Amino acid sequence: MSEIKPYEHIVQYYETDQMKVAHHSNYIRWFEEARVDFFEQIGLGYKECEQQGVMSPVTAVSARYKTSAEFYDTVVVNIRFSKYTGVRLYIEYVVTDKATGAVRCTGQSEHCFVSSEGKIVSVAKDYPEMDAKIREYLEEEA
Amino acid sequence: MSEIKPYEHIVQYYETDQMKVAHHSNYIRWFEEARVDFFEQIGLGYKECEQQGVMSPVTAVSARYKTSAEFYDTVVVNIRFSKYTGVRLYIEYVVTDKATGAVRCTGQSEHCFVSSEGKIVSVAKDYPEMDAKIREYLEEEA
C-alpha cells in the first residue's frame, strides 16, 4: 500500500461567482478530480478499469460547506474509502485550504460498478484483483 | 399562495460527458436554476432579496442519482421547502424526465441567510415579511 499524495487544485477565475467565492457546484467537480487522481495513484486508473471493462458511476453525492475558497487559493482534497460492500463503494472527502489548513468542505460519494454494457456488477465476485486493491485502501471508521 | 410552475431545463451538449449522459455535477446547478426560479415565482426574487440586503447561500447539498438524462432531454425540477427553522431553510428537489416522468435524481439543499456584510441573520426575527412568505410555501412532511 503506497503513500497517497493529496490532490491539489488551484481555484480558477471561471470557478468564482458574484459572491467572489468558488461556486458551490465546483466542489462536486473537485471531488471527481481528486477521486480520479486517487484511483490512478492506487493502480486503478481509468484506463486500467476501462480495459477490464468496469466503470464506477456516482450514485449519490453530498457536500457540506464550512468556509469559502477564493480565486487562486490552492485547495487540498483528502480522500478515503470509508465503506465497501463488494458492490458499492463509499468515499469521503475533506477539502482544506493549503495555506491555512482551514476546512472548506466535507463530502461523500457513493458508487456502484457497471460493465461496459451498463450492467451492475459485483467487484467482489467478478474483479477479485480490483476488490483486493479497494480493500487494501479501505479505512472504515472504528 | 400562487400556483408554482415546475422548472424545465433542456440538457445541453456541453453538459454531457463521455458516458453520453448529463454529468452528475450539472444536477447541482439545475437545483440552483430551479431554486432561483422558485424564489422568483413566490415573490422572493434575487433583486428583491438583494435590495433587502439578505442572501441565502448553500450550506449543504446532496443528490441521489436514479437514472440518466441524455442530451436534449427536457428535465423537470420540482421543488418544495421541506423544513424551516427561521434561521435555516431545507429544500427538496425531484428531477424527472418530461417525456416519460421517470425520476432522474432527488436531492436536498440546506441554506442559511446572511446580510450583505456576510453576517448570519435570523429571517424570523429580522425579515418578518420574508419569513411569512417562506412559511406560506412550507410543505413539511407529516
Add this chain to the structure above:
Amino acid sequence: MSEIKPYEHIVQYYETDQMKVAHHSNYIRWFEEARVDFFEQIGLGYKECEQQGVMSPVTAVSARYKTSAEFYDTVVVNIRFSKYTGVRLYIEYVVTDKATGAVRCTGQSEHCFVSSEGKIVSVAKDYPEMDAKIREYLEEEA
C-alpha cells in the same frame, strides 16, 4: 422556409464570476445552445443528423464582447448561416439583452461535417437533403 424563433437564455448564478457578470466562456456555450435550437427548428435536429450518421463539430470559434450580461438577465441569441461551401459551414451570432436590445457579444463559428466513423464528409455530395436545407437558410452578406 419557416420563421426562426431567436433563442433565449437566462443568465444563471453559476455563470457569473467575481466581476459580477457572466463569465466570457459562457457565451461560447450559449452559441452552442442557440445553434442546437436553430438546427432543431429548421429540421436538422441532432437526432435526425445522428440517424443519418453525420455530425458537425466546431473547427473554430470566436467572440467579441461589447457589454456585460448580469445574473438573471435574459439574453437573446440571433443566428445566421453566413457562408457555406458544401464542406464547411460558417455561423454568425449576435447576443443581445432582451430588455434593452443592447448588444452583449457577437461571434462566429466554423464547422466541418464528419461521419459517425469520424471521417470528413462533403454534405453537398453525400447528404443532398441536408445540403438543400442549409442553402435554404443561407444568408450571405451581399
Add this chain to the structure above:
Amino acid sequence: MSEIKPYEHIVQYYETDQMKVAHHSNYIRWFEEARVDFFEQIGLGYKECEQQGVMSPVTAVSARYKTSAEFYDTVVVNIRFSKYTGVRLYIEYVVTDKATGAVRCTGQSEHCFVSSEGKIVSVAKDYPEMDAKIREYLEEEA
C-alpha cells in the same frame, strides 16, 4: 526576464462530452488558466494588479481546433504577448498534447485594462511599471 514554465492542465472527466473528447468551450477556460499563471510568473499576478486597482478583461477571444484532447490527457498551453498598444494587449495560445506534441488548438485573446471603477485606462500612461513588464515579455512577430 525570467524563464516561463508552460502551463499544464489534465483533462477532467467533467470536461469531456459525448463525442468522448474535451468539449471545445473548455479551451477558452484553459486559455484563462494559462494566462492567470503566466501573469503570476512574470510578477503581474492577480493580487498585485488588484492592489494597483487595474484589471484586464477579455474583449475578444478566438480558438481554432486542430485535433481533440481526451480524458486524462495532459495538455500544455504556451502563451506569448503578440501585440501591445499601451491600451490593448493581444495574447496568443498554442495548446499541445504533452505526450505527443500534437497541436490541439491555437487561439488569441484581446484585452483592455480597466480601473476598479470600471473605467478604461491606459497602462502606458497610468501604470508605467506594468507597462514596462508587459513590453519586456512582448514577442511580436517580425
